Amino acid sequence: MFLKRIYREHPEYRLGLQHQATVAMGIAAWGLMTGVAMVKSGLSPLEASLMTLLVYAGSAQLAAIPLLGAGAPIWVILATAFCVNLRFIVFSVHLRPHMMHLPRWERLVTGYLTGDLTYVYFARRYPHAPQNEAQQVAQHAYLAGNCAINYGAWMVSSLLGVALANVIPTAWGLGFAGILALLGVGCSLVTSRLRAVSAGVAASAAVVAYALPLKLNILVAIASAVAICLVLEATGKTGPHEEARHV
Structure with a gap:
């Protein structure tokens, strides 16, 4: 999505980068804490890295981590992650008029890359569906810029947390920091x-x-x-x- 040249060369792409950059440090702090928490809960570095790359859902990962550590039944873990991510159904319904003209593969990639704050920024800037091709390109370029920063900040910081998990002391209170990060995101919504x-x-x-x-x-x-x-x-x-x- 954000690798397509037509989006990267559009002015809205740079604007999306700028807007999402204002919250990149918060996303990075949350990602770092999540990476550490996954390893501290008993996952191997490989398992934690794969979970980061494949799941890409901080709140669902944080909800599932203690259940994995406690040996909870798989249905409880899946049900918890499903419920935590129910908000994305609402996001998808709202974004549908903006995305239905795209090919299916691009809609799937966009859905995977879109997070809470990327959705919030996009919905604020573009409350209405595009009326022509120029508006379509502008909207997708802006969302691509948002997603590029969000994805990069999360992946780099989360994988760094996985790598440094055995170096960072538990006494730093990263779990409490994660709670504060989630509260901050929740209150903003x-x-x-x-x-x-x-x-x-x-x-x-x-x-x-x-x-x-x-x-x-x-x-x-x-x-x-x-x-x-x-x-x-x-x-x-x-x-x-x-x-x-x-x-």
Whole structure:
């Protein structure tokens, strides 16, 4: 995607690079911590490296790591990763009008490379689908620039974390740093009343169900937040088109 010359030579590509570069240090810190956490949890450097290259989903990796270390059943690990990544279904629905003219292989690559912050930046700059070929190229060039920085920062830092895992002391508190990174990303996405309610419900449910084994409180939190949001949307309590204004 970001290797295509038509995108790299477009002015929007450079703008995408600039915008995503503002959060590159945060992404790198998160990636470094995730790389260290994978090895500290018992994965070999090869396994951790393959997980980084193939999965490329920080929150899902962080959710799966303690379950792998605890020897949880595979269905629990897969269900947890699936639930953590449910937000990408919403991203895909919103991006569909922007991407359906692309060949399938390019849509698949774009889906793999698009992360939380690349989606946020793209949705802010291009809230509407392209109307002509020039707009299509501009939009994809901007997204390619976003993804290039995001992918590079994550991969380099995560693989560096894997390489340095046995050198970096656990006492540095990298796990807590990861929690702070996730909170920062989460708080930046709370841009409406409905999202604030869902965040509050998920946090409360996770704390209430903390005693459940195998980190199942995560599943309870996600299910509770989704359920309450569906009820609020069905009853019209969130206000008309509120979510659409904040996408």
